[in-house]
Amino acid sequence: MQTCRFDTLGCKVNQYDTQVMRQALGSLGVKEAQPGEVPDLIVLNTCTVTETSDSKSRYLIRRLARENPQARIVVTGCYVEADRAAVASLPQVSACLGVKEEGQLASLVERWREEDGTTGSACTDMAHDLKMSPHSIQEFSGRTRAYLKVMDGCNYRCSFCKVRIVRGNARSRPFKELTAEAEALVGSGHREIVLVGIQLGYYGRDLVPARDLADLVDALEEVPGLDRIRLSSIEPKDITERLIQRLARRSRLCAHVHMPWQSGSDRVLTRMRRSYRRQDLEHITRSLRSQVPDIGIATDIMVGFPGEGEDEFLETLGLVEELSPSRVHIFPYSDRRGTDAASFSDKVEPAEKKRLVERLKEAAARGERAFHHSLLGQSVRVLMEGACGGEGWQEGFTDNYVRVRVSSGIPLENRLAQVAVTHAAEGHIFGNLLSFD
Numbered sequence: 333m334q335t336c337r338f339d340t341l342g343c344k345v346n347q348y349d350t351q352v353m354r355q356a357l358g359s360l361g362v363k364e365a366q367p368g369e370v371p372d373l374i375v376l377n378t379c380t381v382t383e384t385s386d387s388k389s390r391y392l393i394r395r396l397a398r399e400n401p402q403a404r405i406v407v408t409g410c411y412v413e414a415d416r417a418a419v420a421s422l423p424q425v426s427a428c429l430g431v432k433e434e435g436q437l438a439s440l441v442e443r444w445r446e447e448d449g450t451t452g453s454a455c456t457d458m459a460h461d462l463k464m465s466p467h468s469i470q471e472f473s474g475r476t477r478a479y480l481k482v483m484d485g486c487n488y489r490c491s492f493c494k495v496r497i498v499r500g501n502a503r504s505r506p507f508k509e510l511t512a513e514a515e516a517l518v519g520s521g522h523r524e525i526v527l528v529g530i531q532l533g534y535y536g537r538d539l540v541p542a543r544d545l546a547d548l549v550d551a552l553e554e555v556p557g558l559d560r561i562r563l564s565s566i567e568p569k570d571i572t573e574r575l576i577q578r579l580a581r582r583s584r585l586c587a588h589v590h591m592p593w594q595s596g597s598d599r600v601l602t603r604m605r606r607s608y609r610r611q612d613l614e615h616i617t618r619s620l621r622s623q624v625p626d627i628g629i630a631t632d633i634m635v636g637f638p639g640e641g642e643d644e645f646l647e648t649l650g651l652v653e654e655l656s657p658s659r660v661h662i663f664p665y666s667d668r669r670g671t672d673a674a675s676f677s678d679k680v681e682p683a684e685k686k687r688l689v690e691r692l693k694e695a696a697a698r699g700e701r702a703f704h705h706s707l708l709g710q711s712v713r714v715l716m717e718g719a720c721g722g723e724g725w726q727e728g729f730t731d732n733y734v735r736v737r738v739s740s741g742i743p744l745e746n747r748l749a750q751v752a753v754t755h756a757a758e759g760h761i762f763g764n765l766l767s768f769d
């Protein structure tokens with residue numbers, strides 16, 4: 333078994349977990365298959381956040397099996413946790429490894445190498461006798477920004493969510509392990525680290541002595557050569573006053589938060605079993621804006637939750653207009669089998685959901701435009717990621733997470749560039765390159 337291909341569906345945590353497996357196989361000398369090359373092994377790391385994620389996983393497994401009839405397929409991740417039997421019954425699946433078993437992949441590959449000549453057609457369900465590889469990474473292939481998973485699981489109980497069911501309760505990784513991993517990532521050339529976790533804001537509460545995200549940021553700031561630390565999605569209730577103060581002190585911590593509001597209606601938030609109410613969102617957002625003036629605040633909104641009528645929708649629309657986030661990801665609600673919300677009776681019709689999504693998109697676009705226009709004429713610092721389109725166009729992100737495009741004959745990937753913002757377009761802004769390091 334010499335070559336492998338990795339495919340990942342879903343969130344940043346899954347991308348991190350794939351990188352862990354990539355590295356574990358790399359240490360056995362398994363090379364990543366080049367485009368067009370038929371691999372010996374395919375690892376598909378799945379997601380189960382919606383019913384569509386499940387069907388996408390099934391479709392991909394069938395397609396990968398068809399296109400690579402000689403390859404063994406290992407399926408990992410959340411969909412395995414949610415429905416192991418369904419995954420195991422798909423063609424060519426040689427092993428199913430749930431979230432907590434992914435560390436067994438390298439040991440499984442070693443066993444297959446020893447057994448070379450077996451067909452691998454019978455699916456290895458649970459591999460209890462296999463060794464676990466260390467759950468850490470030294471680099472993040474193919475990405476300028478490296479993800480660092482600081483915790484897994486979630487202690488909230490949102491009524492629409494399957495993720496917390498499959499990933500279990502929140503648990504933090506040891507403090508020292510994370511600082512060491514950050515040092516290794518910087519040693520591999522990463523200048524920005526994104527802290528990821530299913531309930532990121534929980535970080536440290538279960539450690540002895542207890543820590544929090546602000547402590548972790550303080551420790552990471554001591555890592556020589558690390559230019560930026562970014563928080564990924566964080567629950568509103570986990571944005572504490574202490575964390576806001578930490579953001580206000582900035583230094584290398586990016587002025588950016590992504591906090592999923594889901595709704596602006598208390599009635600809907602209650603049925604969603606979210607841990608906050610509209611007033612909390614207003615308070616946290618205002619507090620962030622007053623203490624971190626240039627902060628980019630992105631959010632997720634779920635539209636068409638069971639029981640959501642025109643009044644509830646207008647409350648959400650009003651909240652988006654009032655607080656004007658820099659970016660809004662809008663999702664129509666869809667039933668997820670096994671969740672409480674799936675059994676709620678008062679479902680919103682698909683056509684109505686579509687109409688509500690379109691209405692909300694207009695308000696969201698106005699907020700994004702306003703944020704982009706506020707940067708016109710400013711000089712911003714951009715971590716460049718690479719080419720975008722032809723003729724020297726390259727792009728990267730500001731610390732408040734605006735996509736910036738510049739034209740230059742100099743390759744700028746992984747450079748921190750100073751850019752004078754000249755104009756705004758849909759989804760990004762343009763500027764002139766002033767300097768870079």
Ligand code: SF4
Binds near residue numbers: 488489
């Ligand atoms: S906060 Fe809610 S939606 Fe997010 S993972 Fe936890 S239970 Fe799921």
